[in-house]
Amino acid sequence: MKNVNVNKFARPRLLVVGCGDVGMRLLPLVRHAFRVIAITSQPERCAQLRAAGAVPLVANLDHPATLRRLKGLARHVVHLAPPQPAGHTDERTRHLTAILPERGRLVYISTTGVYGDCQGAWVDESRPVAPRNARAIRRVDAEQVLRKWARRSGSVLSILRAPGIYAEDRLPLERLKAGTPALRGEDDVYTNHIHADDLARAIARALFKGLPGRVVNASDDSDMKMAEYFDAVADAFDLPRPPRLPRDELRQVVTPALLSFMSESRRLRNNRLKHELGLTLLYKKVVDCLQQRKPGVR
Template identity: 75%
Template sequence: MKNLKNHKIDRPRLLIVGCGDVGMRLLPLLRGRFRVFATTSQQERCAELRAAGAVPLVANLDDPASLRRLTGLARWVIHLAPPPADGVLDSRTRHLTAILPEQARMVYVSTTGVYGDCGGALFDESRPVAPRNARALRRVDAERTLRRWATRSGAALSILRVPGIYAEDRLPLKRLQQGTPALVEADDVYTNHIHADDLAAIIVRALFGALPNRIYHAVDDSDMKMAHYFEAVADAFQMSRPPRLPRAELQQVVTPALLSFMSESRRLRNGRIKRELGVRLRYPTVGSLLGLLRNR
């Protein structure tokens, strides 16, 4: 019988690119099945990653030379790294695909922002992308780059389009404390959500069960407007609800980045993750978590 040390070495290798909060939630779900390697651009995070069960690798997606040691390292890949902060192209994803092996299996975590403003429409994954800002254009570029790579290399790619991620430690409490205004009902937009733990579970499901070159909406069952979300969080923590302003007034007091999030309204169907991946959400709605917090 193989000893434990050899058994660990014989496990397939998996690479997590960009191991932040969601990556850390993934590690307990994966380290028993894989020898997990996790990239970080910060040397000081190596001890944290090692303690969580990953082999840390210091690499910077903006520096192709730093990626050379990753060449062909793992055929299982989870790509969590965001695009660069500027431009309309994702050079980071281009650098990554240059060092990946052929016939890899990848899950890429994208964003629902690729759809742009949909006027509150309810839709599934068949809707064409229509990015409205540079941030979303970079994500569309990343998706297209990965599709070309998958076709060229025989890889199995799945893309998760992800909305606003929340968790107990990822709620807009600072915004509420600062009294940042929300939109009046007539101007408010529909927003989508997913709990960070549910997202981690969906990623694992996609890693093993997604159809090749398939897009999935990694969203929960919530159907709420943005101001209602802020009010629900405020009520759960016994904080003041945010003031509401018409859009014409609000755009004068919030940053352009925040205004862009408050200018896109859409509702995404999540039936595909349930039918094809067998996902059962631990937190079906934002209210599921807030109810637990209120009852403590």
């Protein structure tokens, strides 16, 4: 028993910043190799994080003073926290870099929204970023801030750009129940997805195998338009398929935020995910997950 305790504390520390759903899925994959410290801004989540095998610490990226005790705490970091909801810079990531270590390793979860509208083209990681909305602009800023930190500190940075994250409990059921329209076929856009479990596995791989400064599209093999996605979910849960509208009419009935997601079209190549990180997807396509759902789930 004594040796077990020694080994436990001899493991390198891993700091998980923004330990939400994907972070919780990550913990079982890394706690054997790291002593995991999970940052939360919600004290009431500490018991949940502790039960999942992490050491919880309460801190808030919006309040730099709460981060000071984290300085140099861990040489391995997973950054899952989104930027603040407004502005064109990611101040949260700026605050985080002030406490990051020298010669560390960090995995950052960005978004494929940084590519902007590609008009349905196939996109790999060599495509220049062209963000069209404030959310994506903040993510590009975060990537740039972290690249500067990595060069300055001699650290290894891996950037995973994730599309729409889904899981059995992360599907647009309420949207379908509300009858929110989708675009008609000739106006529709290609959309991309990754199951939350596969994203967690990609993060774990990047911690060990990520190349310095490398960007990886963390996307599955789906090749479908957005309305097709909604139809597939509706069919799996015996819900009505959404009505179709032309773009001009849809603009009048959906929120600007939702419309922005329906205004960008791209298909993602994931060769680096498969060949460099060596990830075999559990869910190659969204339909693979939908076909496995338990009967009677609503």
